[in-house]
Amino acid sequence: MELKRFLSLGLLLVGFIPMKLSAQQAQPLPTDPAVRVGKLDNGLTYFIRHNENPKDRADFFIAQKVGSILEEDSQSGLAHFLEHMAFNGTKNFPGKNLINYLETIGVRFGQNLNASTGFDKTEYTIMDVPTTRQGIIDSCLLILHDWSNNITLDGHEIDEERGVIQEEWRARRDANLRMFEAILAKAMPGNKYAERMPIGLMDVVLNFKHDELRNYYKKWYRPDLQGLVIVGDIDVDYVENKIKELFKDVPAPVNPAERIYTPVEDNDEPIVAIATDAEATTTQLSISFKSDPTPQEVRGSIFGLVEDYMKQVITTAVNERLSEITHKPNAPFLSAGAFFSNFMYITQTKDAFNFVATVREGEAEKAMNALVAEIESLRQFGITKGEYDRARTNVLKRYENQYNERDKRKNNAYANEYSTYFTDGGYIPGIEVEYQTVNAFAPQVPLEAFNQAIAQMIDPVKNAVVTLTGPSKAEAKIPSEADFLAAFKAARQQKVEAKKDEVSDQKLMEKAPKAGKIVSEKKDQKFGTTELTLSNGIKVYLKKTDFKSNEILMSALSPGGILSGKHAPNQSVMNSFMNVGGLGNFDAIQLDKVLTGRSASVSPSLSLLSEGLSGKTTVEDMETFFQLIYLQMTANRKDPEAFKATQEKLYNNLKNQEANPMAALMDSIRHTMYGDNPMMKPMKAADVEKVNYDQVMAFYNERFADAGDFMFFFIGNLDEAKMKPLIETYLASLPNLKRGDKMNKAQVPAARSGKIDCKFEKEMDTPSTTIFDVVSGNVEYTLKNSLLLEVFSAVMDQVYTATVREKEGGAYSVAAFGGLEQYPQPKALMQIYFPTDPARAEEMNAIVFAELEKLAKEGPNVEYFKKTIENLNKQHKESLRENRFWLEAMKASFFEGNDFITDYESVLNGLTPAELQKFAADLLKQQNRVVVMMAPVAKAQ
Template sequence: MDSAVRYGKLNNGFTYYIRKNEEPKKTVELRLIVGVGRIHEDEDQLEYPHLLEHVLAGKTRNFPNVKDFFSKVGGYSSAHTGTRLTSYEARIPSQDKQVVKNGIRVLRDWAQGLIWDQEFIDVQRAAVEGEMRVYDPYRQWINETTEREVLKNTGYKIYGDDKRLENLRNFNSEAFRRYYKDWYRPDMQSAIVVGDINVDSVEHEIKRQFSELETSENPKSGRKRITSHIINLDGSNQFSTVVDTLHQELNLRLIRLRPNFEGWQKNGEDYQKMLLQQLYTTVLDKKAEQLEQQYDPPFNNFTTRYGANQIPDYQLDGSLMSVKLETDDLLTLKKDFQRALIAWKQMHLSFNQSDVEKAKTALLEKYTDAKWMKSKSLSHRYTWHFSYGKAAPHPEVEAELVSDLLSGINLEDLHEFISENGTLDKNTVYIFFKGTDVNMPDYGIYEQWIKEIDTMKIKPLAEQQTITTLTDVVDIPLLNVMDEAEIIENEIGVSTVNLTNGIKVVLKPSKPRTGSLVNTIFLQAFRPNKIPVQNRQEYLVARVAPQILQHMGAGPFNKFELDRFKREKGIQLDFRTDKDNQMIYAASKSEDLPELFNLLYLYLEDPRKDERGFDAWKSDQKLKLEGKGFRGSDYFFMERIAASWYPQIPVLKREDLQEIDVEQVDQALNKWFSSIEDFTFIVTGDFNKDTLLPLLVNVLSAFPAKNEILPAALKHINFPVKRMEKNLELKNTDQVYISLFFPVKVPRDIKTLVELQLVSKALHHRIYSRLRNGSYSPIARGEWMDFKKGIFAFRIDFDSALGNEEKMISHAMEEFRKLREIGVEKEWLETTIANEVRTYESRFDNFGYINFWPDYLQSKLQEGEDPVPGILNYGTLMEHFTTMDDINAAVKKYMKEEHFQQFLGYPEGHHQENKPLERCNIQEEKR
């Protein structure tokens, strides 16, 4: 245990961890950890731990609205239910001692302060159900089925979401009360307080408040529940077949299971095992990445952390390989199957000393990162100490131990780890997902094919050739025009330079919040999209050409070679086109900025015509159009809404993919993406302006620019300020997506912008509170639909279960109208203004993974607005010159329903069939 931690246990068994820490200053992290979770539920209590977490996170004996309390003091709260722990967390400012005392009082209420309010419980039941809906039902079914097949012979009992939902809907109040009474007791709980605090005062407060917690006369054994859920690997391999009624394909999921050594370490030996596992997965990730970097890889997907991320309770780790098997004939099927398993062996045979040393360096950097001294990270350490018994030394002590252990690990140690945990001769699960009409051989045939591989002489993967620099193939002309550049600086530290080739460069340096972002520079470039919409085919090709460019590569290098170059250099480069703009997004460390410009120049000057890359783009796009992308059909809902607003603008459809060819793409790239005139480059991040500006001016001045003047083709396409109602059909979803818009014409002065922001916050506060009972994450906000014409819209977005959408819409409209009629309360407004000003102004001088400046500057520059007033006056106007009367007047003036627009995204065919997605059947066999 970290010696800086005040660790103790009260007479009733309650545990506490207290640590003073000033990273960040003036804040406190609070946690109440209950050492119980899903493995402690009885069969009639399925999903009740999650429900109880929702209820307590929202309302307790002394805090009728927990989130409001934390918001008013300038903090926030959250909660999470896991397998063997439930965590309630909050962050608050530390300056006010009474606020800290009240924060600890919330922890006390979370421990034993449940208010039995059936109406509120019902609201939270609906909220939990909303959380259980998924963006991609098919992927969810695949993952659930995989988990069930993997665990079915391990002794670990799991329940599917269907059974959990049924138990949630048929609420059993006695079972719910029983779970709370049995498990929410002091010997199963701990308080964690880390931050800018007086340790003695906090300890006194914990003893005062938590000593009164009631104990149980006949406590249930939490340890017994844990031991009954221990996962045992018996060393056998397992085959099973699952019938997939939605796809006439044959897909293999191969999972090699192993014990998870990460998260359980108590001593040096445990740390040694953990580091071997981390070295193994780090190197294996690189090997899999090497095989994936080809147009016909031996597997569709490969992950080394399947177990830790998918299997409950972190007991197992595992690698998962997904393979699509062609079933045209037995020889083709055999070839695909054996090729995947040969690839597995090749990856493991090719581990070398250089791989190990690189992995060691990466791990040591991870353990010495300054983020581990943040109060939130420290709180997480003590959470794992309490719940899993994991050691919690000072981060510097741990880093020193890791360094010593890594220095003693060699390639032979890793080979020994592989022989025990990486071969396919044991603890391997083969799951075949087959279509109803697909024939596949008996398992004995597969076993014979595996034996054949065992007799083969397999070579390790060849060393991968990497691009060290692009200077050999890129010849950017050397210019020295810095002396001619006129630099304009404003009051907020933004510098602007107009280059002779029609490029504008705008710089705004700021400081990084984390060590990993030191010397990181971000580029965000935009210019008006002038692609004409009159010719549908030409527009579509030009719109998608930047995506295709990144699939085909540039110069002598294909996509995979350039992707590897970007990864190794830490360079990001992405091209996009939307209705209004052509965009370039890029980032790199300052020392690699010349290589970033080399890469951009290469893409512009010498794009490849790569048929295989083009075909790969079409395959990816086909999956997205079928709702099988990362976010499922939610990804396309907004695009479908935009198509309703702007029917003049062509939208890519699946059938369009057949009409686009490489020659068309090459012509579009040459016409629309071979030069950078009219681009504005916004440069932000951690840099010295005087050092960086000469590089930017001299290099960007040498980039190709055309003198051809093209019309602003989309000027005449206006946002439709009118009533609209559309039911849209989406693929691969089993829920309804709802977006409601309330467009209105407004002035564009800063005072009005302040009022609209606060009204949007007030609307979100109401919508979230009301719709959370049936939606995963309801949100309300305001956005500009057409800034130049002063068209603003309040927007409400939420998801709903099928059949419940009309009720949810009715609730949303009720809250919209209540706000318009009643307005805002003084206390809410004062708290919100204080939080808004603090949050808004805190982003000016520092950046994290969210960077305020690029989007802010672009929004002002593309509309011809001066960015200075929004920085200097916005906070002052909000804090000192905005009253409750102003906001309530704005509510009545701008919250209009005259042009109300409603968009509903339904599952494809829902209105015709009115039935849920088909379920799939399972056939199993163990070998």
Template structure:
């Protein structure tokens, strides 16, 4: 467990943009003004790194870290960390760091333009999941997840990274071609929340370079950047002394080390170092207010924050333990905010606190809350009161006791599940830690370091740590749906007046919450008797039945040590929905209500010492609880499941909160083309069937708490259960717990039946969306088939992958008209014959209609033509690699095999054929499916346009603006689908 998870960093969604001889010499850390780091954080301090790590430094300054790891089996994560990003750009280069990141996929010394992605696909690596990159303020990171750890692929992977480091071709024609993709990415990432975040950075960090450097860059630079500009940045900052190679995975350390030396040893460093940027400083005194009207956000966001200047410091034991204290304090404040949010009549719909150090130079603390526009003043006053209570009165011993339990449970969970960590995830954490000059510790080291300190931590120490996170500077902000325009005081003056009045108000004390006890239900009066078990030898699983009808599916695995996953399935789910919207509200209401004897916040407090989770969902044909726990938490997980089933709660105050959240969510969705696709598009593709997509808000607002309880409570208490458990567990214990806690009588339920879905073949849905975001959505869909012919469903997935790859080349690479077109097939498990294959993209509004025609054309060409073996290989090899990884996860065995296997026994056969069946796919099979399903007359089209389209971006594709008139509206709502 990394303690930075307790004090969350700024949302990564907006910080990141996707797309030799060992030396033991100890280096002195560079001065704070330098942007060049040498040596390793542990060289001069009292913390030792994870002993599994091997560190090295080449003569040219390239550093490397190597760590053996067994999951995923036979795979290796290779990362090239360049310690330079948007902060290192000049004014004339704004956007060059990210532009350059794109260009390194478009021609290097050993991989000409257009060849690298296809090479990755041919060896079983998916573009995106297995090969990607991101650019941030102070780093650019290139990521490979190799299909195996043998010498051949490790050698080739490091050759690719070395090409990134020093072999960029930066051909002018490729720079020009990539321009449209960069602009499309900028447009695609635009959103209300993105604009609010950008304003937060500009306002909160005013005076620093961070406030001036939006990572993706400026339109002015992006539309004029040429090869010379990019090469200038490349030569300045892509130098051995700013590079770290990270290799984590199922390979030999000696082999990885030798190949790193081979490929990175020859790199040369320029003698003259570039000038490091002046980071700047924030103002440290006074109060500032900021207001941002952003109706598309769907809610009003209130913020209280503080910022202060600091200097980079070594990650010593003292610094680490100080972070622990700050993390515990943050946990306590977040617990208070959760309690306030769940309190009856609260103006808040969510609230959280985070604190961190930005790039070692600026500290920041922030309390953020969502509310409605009409309750902004009450929300701001409540945030201020909560902060004052914590700063002036401090926290209480019971709060510290709970926070210690929560932090300790995270430490233990990380240590006990360390063996199941994935190599690419470890590599990403190592890069993050090293770029923050922190010593990478193993989870066990963290437990040994922080555990005793946590136990000895006093309330006085935590209170003092919390106060240190709130120096004099205050920032007050309101953003979103709140409208403070009009005559009289300015919006900022009104915010300041409310804040100052709240500061002067009488300080009301924080009211402590009574300590809750769990479990609270009496021991069950009767246990079920085990009537027999049937072994499924081919897949190493077992199904046991009990005298009351309980079914228990079990599969023990060893690839995620000390962890188990559980699913409890009952009832008919969406098939039993008597009124549209019951499922949507029930999924939110049940967890929000807690359980019978404990409300949501009391339950959280009572479970503080555990790390397990248990979530509720409504599937096409069943209700489901899904959980994940450590092996040592097996019984508490079963106890919580029993409470959820036997003693559910349907609280009126929780229902009111859920409705407020729903209204805010719908308002946000209605203000973006992506949201309207869910609200309208998916239901259109299902012929208006109410089980598909989201119901109209008006339908949800008419539903009552009594109707939800009347629909769900009988299923929770009475419907027969099928429980599946996968992972590292004690089988005898699980059998006894299932018999003990679920031994009462339950009546069986008949399996529900679906209906025929009328796909809107040949129809179009074209809508205008009231939004300030200048992008459109175009989608073309074709009817396919239902789920249960598994060989067909697998091949439909391959067909989608083939079409996806064609669109990548045609729409993204050739036209530069969309950043990430994607294709996926979704087949129903309940409605006979129903499935939909979709091709979706986000585009410049003037191009949407023509790009929809391009999607149609791509489908028609695939239906009328052939699939080459080369195309199939590019689509299929990454799939086969993914399958090899997937079958070694508990999630696969739970969700794809055991769950509902009593209803669908064929699930138990699927693992025996999944790898061989996919490997046997032939080009002519995919071509035949295309010919059957992708006929032009079967296609349906969705075009969603912003109400006031923005001026057309410069897209080097020569696509004329679309002139199609609006078609008649159809359908009313939609459901989100997975992206490949």
């Protein structure tokens, strides 16, 4: 393998890192001692780790080093088809018993139980499994065993699944996927990667002989290509012994087919690939520089860690530079970014340094010239000292944050890490080793090393691949590939300059405001909170938790919102433009630079009934966090140039939305449900052009001028003694105008009543009818009704999976979801969404409504009901260990007056099938039904 790239990020450093460190360069990084790694005689690899976050839960994965790239022409789509069949019968779990069993213990199909197929790997996951009984652990290991070697592949089940996969193909085949397929064929002509999209060819999927699938399974699902990952609250010794006992009967392959990783050729001349689509809404440019991946023997050593660290620093610095450009009006591109990945995001045998940009319609060449200029500036001059210092500080801060949270890392994070390590290689020494090692070598790697690496990775001639996608309409002015290639070559010859870095040396706040006082304090035993009343009327609620070591979340709310003003701008307008200018003395770009190395962010928002803030920080950045809150309330900066740049970006993003069938569907849903109410009107490109920035900022300042009726909620690893002086300085000092704002609840848009149908046709490339149904009715706004609606939707999900998906093959997924609205009057909405074959749309929707009526008349399937209660109980217990969950609960209780937490378990477990039947019947008899159906325009015969 060519070592040029390795030299750029590895041996290059020998000249910069002291010999004590470089002498260890070839040594593999140690494996984290907390994970048990082993291999059976048949070649099966396993990773086992005890972890109690969350307690009494575990994740079970099986990763396969196989995917669609290994299919023969006659098997296109069968790797993905096989993934589906793993849920349709195994030796020990025939039929749907695998799904049925897991759902009885609260593991829900599609939520905790899933699988995915890629080009080079396939992964099956059973997550958040209760480990309170040994039998559950044994059963999950047995499922992994069956997936490894005992999927039944019954002929009848195979035929039943063909329609499901065709509907998955239909649901996923949008403009982006079609253009991606076209780009692959041009970027890698003749390569198998361009011919093996995991979803496959429908002609093969609908017609292959059963033995084709069985042959693929027998050939490639084998222990030497499989890895088990079990992480959670389990006994590691027990699980290891059980794996050895269970999997010893899985035979090692005899004369196995060689697992070859498909090579991707270098290119001496730039490749330009252009694809357009009638449903595309934006023009996207990508410039990639291919390179060979680092060999695993190097990737797994300290050089792999050095490489990843350097890549993070480089992309952080480059993205800061590109972001700064896009914040200016008339920028050459609307947004831009840089990142490292597999080439085309899929190949195992070629990496890429990617630069991407969203382009104004008709300005592809202008954007390409500007992006190439930045690339050439990086290649020739590198990043600046200031960019490097800020990027290095921010990257080291990320390592520090991960290190500080090491004891709170969740099962899923470990499981994904080990699964990826098995399929892709790398290292798993644990964050302690990574953190200590990075901090040891980072100070010794100079800026010159990074800039030499950048120059190595951006070849001046070879391995450049340029792609452009966009609308097919003439107005988009998409150039020909020949013209774009010539323009790209010319752009690489342009004269460029080194970046000039501008940094302010001002502090975030030069002077603290005059502090107010905490005037009262009381405890709430029910929620475990401390309530502080401040001298300016603000209420502050503090809840200390140990869920994470270094996370603090904040939310603040005040009554008022959009509906408080007679001439308020549209809600979507306000939230798009009111926070683009930075804070205090700093524009948005300078503010990011000032905050280098600090984990603190605050964002404002305006809803119909309230204005508020949300934010996140760490223990050590608490004062910066409070300063940001104060500035967001008192010194939101007006920046006409930033507004204009945002306006241009949003206008171009919305300009072609009508070409996207899904945008037309969403518009129709809103209009059908809410009529012409301006508060529910989606923002259009024409609306963006009319936005009055002065009006936006005036309304923002008016809404946030009066802090006296705000409630602030803080949760996380809080130190109340340290927080109180900050609260007095930065919150109690905020102005109180004593306006006494109220929530204008009566003006909240209400969903329309009665039976309303909206059926329309839309031009589309892939014929599909998408259906959105709503059944609604008045109910009391109570915890019980909220839970009944949640149970109703979850039960219907299972019903539709069994009927529309499995029995009829009429949809890949039918999503049922309930929503309980409080204003203007309490109302329950059951919403159902699915795409289907246009020829079967009316038939499938008739089944959807028939099943609703059936539940209302006969009651729910008792097994579905029990599974749902079990799943909701499990979810609730998991949520009780999440800061975000408690933050929302605090807001609901103290700001809205709705306590949906205290009696949750008793109310949920007290529900009966008869109560659900009555709830559904009461809802349906109110005769409020909306059907929005978007079908393709009929083709002329």
